[in-house]
Amino acid sequence: MTDKRRADAGNVTYLDHAATTPVRPEVLEAMLPFFAQKFGNPSTLYSVGAAAKEAMNAARAQVAALVGARTQEIYFTSGGTESDNWAVKGAACALREKGRHIIASKIEHHAVLETCRCLEKQGFEVTWLDVDGDGLVSPDHVAAAIRDDPILITVIHANNEVGVVEPIPEIGRIAAQRGVQLHTDAVQSLGKIPVNVDELGCNLLPISAHKIYGPKGIGALYVRKGTRLNKFMHGGDQENRKRSGTSNVAGIVGLGKAAELARLELDDETKRLTALRDRLIDGISASIPDATLSGPRHNRLPNNVHFCFKGVEGEGIILRLDHAGICAASGSACTSATLEPSHVLLAMGRPHEVAHGSLRLTLGRSNTQADVDKVLEVLPKTIEQLRAISPLYATSDQ
Amino acid sequence: MSEQYTDEVMNHFLQPHNVGTIKDPDGVGRVGNPVCGDVMEIQIKVENDRISDAKFRTFGCGAAIATSSVLTDMVKGKRLTEALKITNREVTQALGGLPARKRHCSVLAEEALHSAIKDYRERLRGKIKRGEEPITRCCPDDSCELCQLLAKRSQEIAKKHASEDL
Ligand SMILES: Cc1ncc(COP(=O)(O)O)c(C=O)c1O
Numbered sequence: 001m002t003d004k005r006r007a008d009a010g011n012v013t014y015l016d017h018a019a020t021t022p023v024r025p026e027v028l029e030a031m032l033p034f035f036a037q038k039f040g041n042p043s044t045l046y047s048v049g050a051a052a053k054e055a056m057n058a059a060r061a062q063v064a065a066l067v068g069a070r071t072q073e074i075y076f077t078s079g080g081t082e083s084d085n086w087a088v089k090g091a092a093c094a095l096r097e098k099g100r101h102i103i104a105s106k107i108e109h110h111a112v113l114e115t116c117r118c119l120e121k122q123g124f125e126v127t128w129l130d131v132d133g134d135g136l137v138s139p140d141h142v143a144a145a146i147r148d149d150p151i152l153i154t155v156i157h158a159n160n161e162v163g164v165v166e167p168i169p170e171i172g173r174i175a176a177q178r179g180v181q182l183h184t185d186a187v188q189s190l191g192k193i194p195v196n197v198d199e200l201g202c203n204l205l206p207i208s209a210h211k212i213y214g215p216k217g218i219g220a221l222y223v224r225k226g227t228r229l230n231k232f233m234h235g236g237d238q239e240n241r242k243r244s245g246t247s248n249v250a251g252i253v254g255l256g257k258a259a260e261l262a263r264l265e266l267d268d269e270t271k272r273l274t275a276l277r278d279r280l281i282d283g284i285s286a287s288i289p290d291a292t293l294s295g296p297r298h299n300r301l302p303n304n305v306h307f308c309f310k311g312v313e314g315e316g317i318i319l320r321l322d323h324a325g326i327c328a329a330s331g332s333a334c335t336s337a338t339l340e341p342s343h344v345l346l347a348m349g350r351p352h353e354v355a356h357g358s359l360r361l362t363l364g365r366s367n368t369q370a371d372v373d374k375v376l377e378v379l380p381k382t383i384e385q386l387r388a389i390s391p392l393y394a395t396s397d398q
Numbered sequence: 399m400s401e402q403y404t405d406e407v408m409n410h411f412l413q414p415h416n417v418g419t420i421k422d423p424d425g426v427g428r429v430g431n432p433v434c435g436d437v438m439e440i441q442i443k444v445e446n447d448r449i450s451d452a453k454f455r456t457f458g459c460g461a462a463i464a465t466s467s468v469l470t471d472m473v474k475g476k477r478l479t480e481a482l483k484i485t486n487r488e489v490t491q492a493l494g495g496l497p498a499r500k501r502h503c504s505v506l507a508e509e510a511l512h513s514a515i516k517d518y519r520e521r522l523r524g525k526i527k528r529g530e531e532p533i534t535r536c537c538p539d540d541s542c543e544l545c546q547l548l549a550k551r552s553q554e555i556a557k558k559h560a561s562e563d564l
Pocket residue numbers: 018019078079080081082084109111156158159160185186187188208209210217218219
């Protein structure tokens with residue numbers, strides 16, 4: 001949309017926090033000295049480098065504290081996608097002499113899904129775990145899939161589209177009993193619900209800064225001590241020789257600060273977002289006919305609202321909401337780069353035409369009751385207007 | 399996504415013209431999008447071989463809704479033969495262009511119109527008569543995957559029709 005028509009930034013209701021979040025002022029402030037002033041390479045010995053090194057160590061401790069890990073178990077990467085790739089390919093590569101079998105849920109993020117598909121082409125065998133209508137993976141299915149010696153189990157902690165929180169602690173116990181490494185993508189759950197690597201029982205857990213009010217292009221991988229994992233980035237042996245590349249110091253400092261704030265504010269923010277989420281869900285259910293909540297009512301991220309509306313297509317919803325100053329997302333085929341509907345909704349058994357009418361609203365720090373009210377005012381009209389254009393929705397006056 | 403839509407597309411999308419159905423339509427065309435699974439319906443009223451009214455209903459993206467809106471505008475008052483000559487490119491041009499990824503959506507509108515006119519002619523003559531050019535492409539680009547898909551599909555349709563003729 002051209003600038004003149006776009007609602008001005010002050011008026012925008014941003015409801016796409018699962019896509020990305022703004023950098024918090026405290027985070028930005030912490031980062032700024034590390035661009036021009038404390039610019040040194042942390043791998044050097046002189047004092048400018050030492051200042052950077054110190055800041056990185058502090059950030060590592062902050063990230064470790066957020067997930068209940070030891071400082072040495074945190075490795076900085078370029079973000080969630082790299083961490084997912086490293087974890088899955090690195091584990092497969094380290095254990096390929098032992099076996100070629102990987103167990104993965106059907107609702108993994110693309111960063112895991114496509115990595116597994118790539119491994120399939122290279123001769124690995126992937127057992128794709130089904131999910132139920134709410135998007136839940138059954139721990140029994142995981143146990144049943146461990147027939148031979150699988151080398152990795154990967155199940156997303158909380159799904160980025162529908163917000164369902166998977167029973168990772170149970171899956172973790174099964175994995176530990178059977179001696180299989182577990183990877184769980186916590187990029188969406190961090191900062192929204194408690195994430196503790198020992199409670200989850202995982203070996204590998206990716207982290208991304210820009211989903212928790214940190215900068216884009218920086219993240220980390222938690223690697224439990226003793227985990228079999230090959231290197232992914234070769235070079236100058238940074239990050240304890242596990243991940244090469246000159247460290248993105250400013251980004252790392254930003255991630256650290258964001259992680260610290262997320263940990264300190266978690267309880268309050270979870271409560272606040274849950275209340276807003278429930279009002280949105282109840283309000284939409286009450287005011288729009290033929291609207292189906294995707295994912296479970298309660299066992300979901302406190303900031304995720306996801307509905308499918310019969311007879312309408314998602315891109316139209318997004319464009320009309322944007323026109324009204326609301327930023328949201330959809331898993332419809334027309335909005336995706338591949339023109340395929342969401343693999344998550346299809347795995348949950350939603351037919352194509354239903355997946356087409358999907359809307360995801362994800363709340364965050366900036367949102368208030370006023371934003372909920374705005375959505376509840378605009379959305380019912382939007383759906384009604386689109387249904388009036390649709391040949392697939394019979395309104396009473398036709 | 400929205401970044402790539404022109405003002406014209408957005409205007410037609412936000413306030414589409416000719417939405418709905420016609421009472422006792424003379425021709426109805428309902429087609430599905432082979433690429434993304436959307437549905438479009440165009441209804442026409444014909445008087446003296448001219449389209450006197452056209453209405454549409456679309457389940458699809460912003461581009462699909464905008465192309466149906468602009469195409470139904472364009473065909474009103476036109477002779478059937480003229481309406482059939484409206485090209486996909488003209489429709490796209492009337493909208494100030496479409497993102498490449500959305501070209502297939504404008505093909506859908508054209509197909510729906512052709513199908514409505516065909517429906518009218520079939521009814522009129524009480525039997526199938528063809529002669530319209532099938533839609534075989536969405537753009538001049540020979541390597542376009544969509545054009546290849548459309549060409550294949552129209553061949554299949556032609557084959558089916560040929561066997562019906564026997
Ligand atoms: C569950 C999940 N994993 C991984 C990623 C990728 O993270 P990044 O954007 O930092 O590469 C995302 C973000 O889209 C995500 O939601």
